[in-house]
Amino acid sequence: MVLDILSWIFLVAGGLLGIIGGIGIHRFPDFFTRLHAAGTTDTLCAALILIGLGLQSGLTLASFKLVLIFAFILFTSPTASHALANAALHGGLEPLLDDAEEEAGS
Amino acid sequence: MMYTAAALAILITMGLALARALLGPTVYDRILSVNMFGTKTVLLIAVFAFLSGQTDILDIALVYALINFIGVVAVLKLIEQGNFFTSGEKDEREVESE
Amino acid sequence: MTHIISLTITLFLLWLGLSGHFEPLLILIGVASTLLVVFLATRMEVIDHESHPIHLTVRLLSFWGYLAREIVLANIDVIKRILTPGKSISPQMITLPLPQKSDLGRVIYANAITLTPGTVSVQLDRDTITVHALAKETADALATGEMARKVPDDGTAAG
Structure with missing residues (x-):
């Protein structure tokens, strides 16, 4: 019963994080900032959902597979992000940068 | 019940990612969205495995996580070079010698 | 062996x-x-200290613990910025020195930077790394070099 409640919390929190990340890639102004929003959903959202599922399966082979899925996502996600950012920079995409006006404003 | 809620949340995220992929504006935005869509697909398959009670389906999620990554890198390579067959460094040397 | x-x-x-x-x-x-x-x-001939770094296991585990905490904190920060109405971001492009001596250490550092939301390593050169940061604060936090010091590095010269 306690596990069920914990699972609920983890799954809902993970789902919400995913949606927030989805909003993020629409809200942020350019490609490089959207990359950060997508990174959010890749790490913590996946972790929370997989932990939530792992609590339901207990110590079984299913949990082992969940850990493996998480490890794969954790290893491949930064590589893909880096490759994307690098390709975008070499492809001539100028990142939208913030200069002195923000410092004066904040 | 909780699996349904998680699956719905993931589906909404996938919808948002798909919208970004359709809107663009640059090709990199689209690849980013497709990458995110793929990661969410992995999670959706994992949730579906528990929803249907057949945890064997997790194997599919595992394979999808790998294929998604390779697919994204392959598409990036295609866009940067125009084809799959040459290495990036060789291209640069060819450009310099021309 | x-x-x-x-x-x-x-x-x-x-x-x-x-x-x-x-x-x-x-x-x-x-x-x-x-x-x-x-x-x-x-x-x-792909089995060596780079593809299978068992000599770093203990340091890697403690680094992952540190990294997990950083990822959670950075996630909360990025989520706040997404949900804050108006202009909440100040994108920065900064170049940092790479203190790691081995290629493996550099890759771990670059991956750790990218894995932490709010910072993405864009370009990796011999001695420097170019990082795109979502906000000035995250860029400043990275520039203190705290993460760079914690990265496990086997100290051997790069191949």
Whole structure:
């Protein structure tokens, strides 16, 4: 019963994080900032959902597979992000940068 | 019940990612969205495995996580070079010698 | 040699975990396939301290603990910025020195930067790394070099 409640919390929190990340890639102004929003959903959202599922399966082979899925996502996600950012920079995409006006404003 | 809620949340995220992929504006935005869509697909398959009670389906999620990554890198390579067959460094040397 | 033994054990445990079969015949087949993969890897000469860094295991584990905390904190920060109405971001492009001596240390550092939301490593050169940060604060936090010091680095010269 306690596990069920914990699972609920983890799954809902993970789902919400995913949606927030989805909003993020629409809200942020350019490609490089959207990359950060997508990174959010890749790490913590996946972790929370997989932990939530792992609590339901207990110590079984299913949990082992969940850990493996998480490890794969954790290893491949930064590589893909880096490759994307690098390709975008070499492809001539100028990142939208913030200069002195923000410092004066904040 | 909780699996349904998680699956719905993931589906909404996938919808948002798909919208970004359709809107663009640059090709990199689209690849980013497709990458995110793929990661969410992995999670959706994992949730579906528990929803249907057949945890064997997790194997599919595992394979999808790998294929998604390779697919994204392959598409990036295609866009940067125009084809799959040459290495990036060789291209640069060819450009310099021309 | 220790690398080969450790790789064999890791691969076999992976096979066991993924297959879920514990009958003698199938385990024998699993052992055979494991040995075949190790044999191929040995022939390809891809087993070395870089592809299978067992000498870093302890430091890697403690680094992952630190990284997990950083990721959660950075996630909360990025989520706040997404949900804050108006202009909440101040994108920065900064270049940082790479203190790691080995290629492996550099890759771990670059991956750790990218894995932490709010910072993405864009370009990796010999001695410097170019990072795109979502906000000035995250860029400043990274520039203090706290994460760079915690990255496990085996200290051998880069190959």
